Structures are given as C-alpha cells and as structure tokens.
Amino acid sequence: MTKEIEKWWNEVSKSYQEDSKIRTKSAHYGPYAPDENKLKLLGNVKGKKILEIGCGGGQCSIAFAKQGAKCIGLDLSKEQLKHAEELAKKEKVSVKFLKHDIQTLKGIKSKNYDIVFSAFALQYIPDLTKCFREVNRVLKKGGIFVFSFDHPFYSTLSTETFKIIHNYNKSGKIEETETWPDGSKHKFVAYMRKFSDIFDSVLKANLVIEKIIEPFDKKTEKAWKKGNWKETYPPRLVEMIGPTIIFKTKKK
Ligand SMILES: C[S@@+](CC[C@H](N)C(=O)[O-])C[C@H]1O[C@@H](n2cnc3c(N)ncnc32)[C@H](O)[C@@H]1O
Numbered sequence: 001m002t003k004e005i006e007k008w009w010n011e012v013s014k015s016y017q018e019d020s021k022i023r024t025k026s027a028h029y030g031p032y033a034p035d036e037n038k039l040k041l042l043g044n045v046k047g048k049k050i051l052e053i054g055c056g057g058g059q060c061s062i063a064f065a066k067q068g069a070k071c072i073g074l075d076l077s078k079e080q081l082k083h084a085e086e087l088a089k090k091e092k093v094s095v096k097f098l099k100h101d102i103q104t105l106k107g108i109k110s111k112n113y114d115i116v117f118s119a120f121a122l123q124y125i126p127d128l129t130k131c132f133r134e135v136n137r138v139l140k141k142g143g144i145f146v147f148s149f150d151h152p153f154y155s156t157l158s159t160e161t162f163k164i165i166h167n168y169n170k171s172g173k174i175e176e177t178e179t180w181p182d183g184s185k186h187k188f189v190a191y192m193r194k195f196s197d198i199f200d201s202v203l204k205a206n207l208v209i210e211k212i213i214e215p216f217d218k219k220t221e222k223a224w225k226k227g228n229w230k231e232t233y234p235p236r237l238v239e240m241i242g243p244t245i246i247f248k249t250k251k252k
Helices: 002-020 059-066 078-090 128-138 195-204 227-232
Strands: 049-053 070-075 096-099 113-119 139-150 172-179 185-192 207-213 244-251
Touching (some): 002 078, 002 185, 002 227, 049 059, 049 128, 059 113, 070 078, 078 096, 128 139, 128 195, 128 207, 195 207
Parallel strands (some): 049 113, 113 139
Antiparallel strands (some): 139 244, 207 244
C-alpha cells in the first residue's frame, strides 16, 4: 500500500509543486486555510525543535527554519525530498530532510521535540492511531502537535455535482486510477476518515485536543484558485464547506 502511495508522489511531485506554488514565508495548512503567520497556533518557533511529518517539498520546514527553528522534515517520496533539498539550498536555510515512512517514527529520538507539524499528509496513513502514538513518543512533555488534512465532509462530495458520492459511514481506503494526457495510468490511494475516527485516534494516543479549526479564507494562496486546483476546489463549493481541517493537540 505504501509502495503505491510512494509511487504516486514520485510521479506527481513535479506537477504538484508547479501547480500549488506553496510559499516559504509562513507554514501553510492547506487549501483555503489561513497560514501559520495568521493562525499563530505554534507561537514563537525561534529556537524550537520541530519535526515535520510528510514534509513534501519542504516549504513549511523552510518557513520554520527562517523563523529560527531547528527543523527535521520526513517524507516517503524521493522526488518531493529532492524539491525540498533544492528549495532549502536556494533559500539558504538549513533543514535536515530524511526519507522516512511516518507510519512509525522508528529511529527518531523520544521526548525530543517541542513541536510536531503535519500539513495535508496524514490522509495517506492507514493507521492514524499508531502514527499519533509515535508522535506522542517523540514530543517533549507539553509539546504541541498540529496537523491538517482534507475536511472529512468535503471528501464525501463530488466537486462537479456537489452531491455526496463517498459514503461517510464507510471510512477506509479509497483507490482511483487517473489517466493522464499522455495516456499513462496512475493509481491514487488515500484513506477517508470520519470526524470521530480522527478524534478517537487523538485520544488513544493520549494527546489533548486544544483547538479544531474549519477555516475558509477567500484571500488564501492565489494558486488554489487556478488551473487544476479549480476543479478540485470549485469556488462555489469551497464557500459552503472549506476543504481543510486543522487540529491543535498537546502532549500531557
Ligand atoms: C499533499 S502532500 C503534502 C506535503 C506538504 N506537507 C505540503 O503541504 O505540500 C502529501 C505528502 O505526504 C507524503 N506521504 C504520504 N504517505 C507518507 C508516509 N507513509 N510517510 C511519509 N510521507 C508520506 C507524500 O510523499 C507527500 O509528499
């Protein structure tokens, strides 16, 4: 399963980076969500040790490093990590990027991080509880874990008809095969979750929920309003239900 996800992200990385044009001024949370400089969920990150899980092209870790944090970014995809390395070099900041499956944080030191951060990556993890328990293990006492992903209600809807096409009651794996303009076929795999599934995983990992945000910010990144993303996030639909959900949790 992870192999399929890794393959997808290696194949799609170049176009994802070109289409999304994620900036490095602030960490972002996802489509139509305000960024961290506006939400201030993490506080001042200067001198803080941050672990980003599912760092993709590295923009969030780079933003934290620019603000004085010591960052490690983990991702499964070598293409995403290549983008991250090159971007960090271009922006003249030091971030350690590692190829690592975030289903377990084996090899990552326990009780060592002030913050664990994840933007739009956890929908690719089959066992969220296992991953969250690992997050708890690597966090210092009182450490913060902030993560975002697709809003579970948004994921049930057709972006063409706005009708429910995925059964909300049936959480689990979804598979779709895309045919690209050159005729090649590519398999997309992700996991749909009910709101209560996410809540349960947080509780089972012994983390405390401090805040849940379901944002809709019209003034977000211009890139989400253009090109390919316009089909995934049609303006009329996102105005009724924002596509991103953000959780702020804390280690006891
Ligand atoms: C939508 S991208 C988000 C990346 C980045 N956080 C951003 O906001 O652009 C999802 C990322 O999760 C990574 N990913 C998926 N499954 C993973 C796993 N099991 N371990 C590590 N990374 C994973 C993918 O390689 C991809 O880079």
